[in-house]
Amino acid sequence: MQRSVAQVAQWILLGLAAIIVVLLVTNEEYRLNFLSGPAIVKGALVAAIGIGIVLTYKGAGVINFANGAIAMYCAYFYALLRRDGDFLVPPLPNPLVLIEGPVNWFRESGDYIDLPDWPTRISVGPNMQVIPAVLLTLLFGFVFGLVLHFVIFRPLRAAPMLAKVVASIGLLLLLQAIVVRRFGSVAATVPKLYDTQPILWEFPWGIRFTREQLFVVILVLIVTAALWALFRFARFGLATRAASENEKGAVVLGFSPDMLAGTNWVLSTMLAAMFGMVAASADSSVDPVTITLLVIPALSAVLVGNLSSFWITALAAFLISMARPVILFAGTKSWFPHSGTIATPGVGELLPFIVIVLVLFLRGDALPTRGAISAGRLPFAPTPGRMSLRVVGPIAIAVTFVALLLVATPSGRLGITNTLVGIVISLSFVVLTGFVGQISLAQLVLAGVSGFLLSKFAEEQNIPFPISPLLAAAGATLVGLLVAIPALRVRGVNLAIVTFAFAVAMQEFMFKNPSINGGLNGSRVRAPGPIDPLKTVAISRGEGVNPWFGIFCLAVAAGSCYAIANIRRSATGRKFLATRSNERAAAAAGVNVSATKLLAFGTAAFVAGIAGALSSYRFGTVNPEYFGGLQSLTFFAFAYLGGISGVSGAVAAGFLVPGGVVFTILDSVFGVPGEFAPILGGLGLIFTAIRNPEGIAGGFRVSYEQMRSKRRDQPDEPTAVTSSRAPEPEVVP
């Protein structure tokens, strides 16, 4: 049966390829769109980001989600040198803020103290010429690579793969947040790398490129060839390959894996710096988002290249990018699927996603083969104790209840509500990643699906309250099962990338589709009667969330926590954990691994759907800013930060999410404005991934158990502690 699935995938792929080739050869319009200059340049940039990711994966075992963000940051560095002759100084958290905030708390406005800040830029003279600016930016890339290696990723060398992914997500958020803070979200102009008139070069078949476009493409091809040769023939490349296969073996042969990883990081950041400049110069502008998000198609290309081949990655990057204008052009035809008056959006994203899933399906197996490398241990997932279920839980609920009704200010209520919604979203990650070891970066998009469905059910179909959100969550469950299909044969970080690609495609499809998002009016979601956050105490009047809506969120969050804790204690939970631990052994024990994964994806999607409904009620509309692929990335990172493998971790994550209780307190007590939340969040993610790979809740548990075993004073029984940080079992040959 396994063979036949792979065969179907193979035939579909071949069929698609045949259709595309026929279209391109026979139809001039398609051909010209396929070979358009801007698309090829975009392909080149995607390829550059992609091979940078391959480089760091080979060298350091890190899938660098931040590679686009690094390129973007370097582009800003270059732009500032060229325009103003200023150095961009990396921001460091100013410790004086912690004094400034509380002091100003007791002062009248106008009488605030203002302690000195860090400089944000240092002038080195008037605007700089091209060559010194380029060299300085490359030097910056060099130093940046060293810093990334020594400060972030070397300490994470032995950490689980997930911790590395989280650190790179933290880096992405941090770099983006810094740039937004410094330069705002709007694009900044960037002087060209060379100021010549665009020269058009004519080719047969009416194809035209400018000199700059050709230059970029050739540069990427040269870099790809050089890296391929480096890894194919040079001692350094061979050593890196050896070290990635077997670190100990490489040490025995006299290589330093550390040195190799550092060199690969530097190579990769210098590449990112170079192509960040090229990209900004090609557009004549740079903004915090465009280059950063090149990482999405780049990751897809990396997957096609199986995380190892530079050439296939580059080729896939070109094809994915060049297919875009073809699909846009096809959208003008009458046969193309339309929604309303416009061509259905998202097809351009969905098509490469489908191709990637098919490619991975071809390569994957329903069960891992003998000796397959696992993605590394996940944090220990303890059974929730009676104490936490019967005492700690109810106390927490009671405290929150009182706080919501009696104590909290409007902004405090908003923070608590955000935290409660964040807890439910994190629970969805806990079920999937913490219990079953499947990484999905699409959960927030599933929440969005539920939001849109809720709007349709409640506003258009007039389905009454408790039924409509449940139906909406059920709808999200169905889409979640769709995400699960690749998971049946794709594992580990590959699965993370696939689900991320799905999230981005789905996001385009939903949020830009007027027949789904309600067009200009948006998708209204009104909560019924007393829990309506808008009717009773309007957010727009600055009075924050209706306390009863907070209570409603509390009930939902508590119920979800209780249900998920129960799952961990049950037979289903044992099957989840067994699947996470060892798919082959689970199958031998009679566990249907595929069905178990589907069950987990379905459960997680339902929980995400509930969170989406809650969140939509809170805004009164389905808020597109809350439900995208990047938001999924952010929430996944916070869920990991809190502790991915248990309900207590989800609760901790809820406190930390943007807009949650912790940031509300930082804002209102210490005067740290909300804009700093992403910077602190990014820093916190990196720091926690390094210091505490088990997450915050896991860290608490470990120290609690250490304390308890000390008090018991039984030196011959350190088992309670070792259980949480279990050593790798010795491998029997």
Add this chain to the structure above:
Amino acid sequence: MTLLTTTNMAVTFGGLRAVDDVDFEVRPGQLVGLIGPNGAGKTTFIDGITGFVHTSGRIDFDGADISTMSAHQRARRGLGRTWQSLELFDDLTVRENLEVAAERQSWSSFLLDFVRPTRPRDRAAVDFALDVLDIADLAGRFPTEISQGQRKLVSAARALAAQPKLVCMDEPAAGLDTEESLELGRRLQRIIDAGMTIFLVDHDMGLVLNICDYIYVIEFGRKIAEGTPAQVKRDPAVIEAYLGSGAGGVS
């Protein structure tokens, strides 16, 4: 009446025939052994029977052809196995490891798990497996906290907890000393007495010759001999495979 029969079973990796047209059968209540030198294809043979590698040929188990079934379906029909590298679930306690194998999931039980996770269940199979291998005192520990020898017993107990008709054991004696190996033999006998059938794969000739009722010998994926321990011990092909050519006279 046979419990398990393979007919022309073969496993191919690329151009290598790791298991080459092996015919073999196990009768209920027997302790059947499979021996062979390192790399003879013993583990691949178990993988083939239990559904972890793709096979050609026919595999009949308990009255049905199972060769196209997936691994978990074969397990649920009563074909259990252990692993050479044990492959315990490190995140679950010893008892939970066994419960995974003993419990069968259904839709209603999944939904009920959200509200009543610790409702009483039939624990007889788990308790039986713990008792027969004498590891009830380890039930609350994690696999990472116990010794390698104890882990081996847990691995066997997990296979037994599913109450299989046939257990395939992959090198259970590897790394045990002579005394421990004898003790293992006694425990296996208790399993047979409890009505299960064992298919034992090992390269420890001593253990296999001592306790098995019937023995198959393979080398380079091919069956080179079969018979009772006494017959196999005298077989010239076996002696050559184990001791090299010309050693026949020595024994």
